[in-house]
Amino acid sequence: MTEPVADRAMSQTVRAQLALRDMILSGRLRASERISELQAVEITGVSRTPVRLALVRLEDEGLLQAIPSGGFMVKAFSERDILDSIELRGTLEGLAARFAAERGVSARSLEPLKECLGEIDRLVRQDPVSEEAFSSYVTLNARFHALLTELSGSAPVIRQIDRVAALPFASPSGFVMAQSALPEAHQILLIAQDHHRIVVDAIENREGGRAEAVMREHARLAARNLRLALRNRGHLDLLPALALLSSTTAN
């Protein structure tokens, strides 16, 4: 069902990594639960060597935590951790936007960004936004953020943003689907798109401070979505990533 398509022509290590990540994010491996290599071998069906590699990769992806005496456990996140990760992403994306603005970008490289902007416009124009429009939004939004990050032209910055956004709840589109069930849905979408537009404008006019500030505020929309979703329980099934939330705040 959730089986990745390209199951063949993939290294065992990657296969194991995907399988384990899926198990963690879907909550089949509970937070704070220890996960032994042999367990992982049973789950993934590959031998210990690639499983070990996959576990190490998942550790520095942030989903696992090394146990001092050896082995790994599924990392637990507090609501605060998630909010901080979002603020962290906003700060880094703000830096990327500022770099782009201050250093200047060619009109040529702004084109795909503006094109993306136009496509999102067409989506948010409909008033009751359809479910599949939200899906398209998730894709386009991810593209927009990726393009913007690239625009910084700074490999170290791009690298760090990618690492933060690897955590599903910190990624730019982490809480968009949760938002779809909220009454404020359309309004938030319009505001988000306005942020997108302002950032591009700021970069074009080389207004670094403005670009940075807007990107920071933009990330805080995700925090708002999260809080709203947590208050309106019942839509949490839209957020598989929240299986990582430690039990003190959830459940």
Added chain:
Amino acid sequence: MTEPVADRAMSQTVRAQLALRDMILSGRLRASERISELQAVEITGVSRTPVRLALVRLEDEGLLQAIPSGGFMVKAFSERDILDSIELRGTLEGLAARFAAERGVSARSLEPLKECLGEIDRLVRQDPVSEEAFSSYVTLNARFHALLTELSGSAPVIRQIDRVAALPFASPSGFVMAQSALPEAHQILLIAQDHHRIVVDAIENREGGRAEAVMREHARLAARNLRLALRNRGHLDLLPALALLSSTTAN
């Protein structure tokens, strides 16, 4: 000579990781040079399994780069990359300081920071700062930055800062020793310590914006040191980390 002390009672993986890192940072493995597993086995004297682990760890530490066809190469950094990494660290430390200021910290937890401040004061008081005073400064400065990062109280933020500072040229004390050979040495030290003092003051008074701005500017001192050191060649031997600089700008 540069042999780590605790050579026994260390896992083979860690031993290999340290040995390889040392080889890279000291420039014995040149940037952009491919490094095969078997080569690494010969260098470190351990078997392929722990070597493989060490290579993966060094990859996400940022010192190595995976080659699509398999294997790794020593990552090359441009001067721009290094400057961006410093700005990146400043931005993240700024976030940490802002969190500390906005959320408030107990007087109790500020004590070690102030103690550190006092010790640095005693060092910078001497006018021609001795060579070993610079060494002490490096240690104390690292402690100050670590304490400040901790003060954010945010695990995700601490984690990211640690990852950025893992690159030797992005670490808070990366260019202090280079600075020691400059005529402006004492002056820069005084300014840096003033930044330290202001940040603590800002945190105490819950001035988030001020704390953030000062930490950002503080990081830019490292950028200044780097540029000065690059102009005044001849002291580059104080910066083993610069072996990673790609040949377009150095050599």
Added chain:
DNA sequence: TTCCGCATTTCAGTATACAGATTGAACCCA
């Protein structure tokens, strides 16, 4: 002399076997 193809060699990916360490339980003694 140059280009193409084949063979050889080297290397990464994987599986597995072995050893040391740690954890958990059970039994014995106080």
Added chain:
DNA sequence: TGGGTTCAATCTGTATACTGAAATGCGGAA
């Protein structure tokens, strides 16, 4: 009955052998 000690089972860390793929070099043909 409780605590301590010992033994057993399990797990991680490590080494190594095997396999498939990729790169390189050599030889032949055009």
